Amino acid sequence: MNTIELYIKALEEKDFEGLGNLFTKDGHYCDYCANGTPQHEYHLYGKEAISMFFRNKFLFCQYSIIEPVILNSRQAEFIASFGGYNVMAIASLQQLSGDGHIKRLTVRVK
Numbered sequence: 001m002n003t004i005e006l007y008i009k010a011l012e013e014k015d016f017e018g019l020g021n022l023f024t025k026d027g028h029y030c031d032y033c034a035n036g037t038p039q040h041e042y043h044l045y046g047k048e049a050i051s052m053f054f055r056n057k058f059l060f061c062q063y064s065i066i067e068p069v070i071l072n073s074r075q076a077e078f079i080a081s082f083g084g085y086n087v088m089a090i091a092s093l094q095q096l097s098g099d100g101h102i103k104r105l106t107v108r109v110k
Contacts, residue, residue: 002073002100003022003073003093003096003100003101003102004070004072004073004074004075004076004091004093005070006018007019007022007076007091007102008065008070008076008078008091010022011064011065011068011078012065014054014058014064016051016052016054016055016058017051017055019050019051019054020048020050020051020052021047021051022101022102023046023050023101023103023105024047024097024101024102024103025046025047026045026046026103027045027050027101027102027103027104027105028043028104029042029043029044029045029050029053029102029105029107030042030105030106030107032106032107032108032109033080033082033087033089033109061083062083063080063081063082063083064080064081065078065079065080065089066078066079066081067079071090074092074093075092075093076091077090077110078091088110089108089110090107090109090110091105091106091107092105092106092107092108093105094106
């Protein structure tokens with residue numbers, strides 16, 4: 001599996017540890033989709049912060065995805081659910097490390 005497929009798999013399985021481990025130690029996760037909901041956009045820095053953020057979102061049923069489609073080796077689209085608000089989203093791997101870990105990933109409204 002390539003990195004974008006692993007990212008989608010971790011989201012679908014609500015695997016917060018696996019999700020965090022996809023990122024570099026100082027990886028950056030930017031999610032602009034939450035702006036279409038009563039929440040703020042998310043900017044997370046570091047694999048530990050990303051893992052902890054998704055742990056809380058998954059455990060409290062505040063984030064999930066449905067109908068993911070892998071578009072290419074760097075992008076996937078899906079419907080993101082933010083606490084009951086659904087947004088069509090596209091995730092893009094902006095930067096990868098030499099060993100395939102995510103240095104920067106953005107999620108935007110499609």
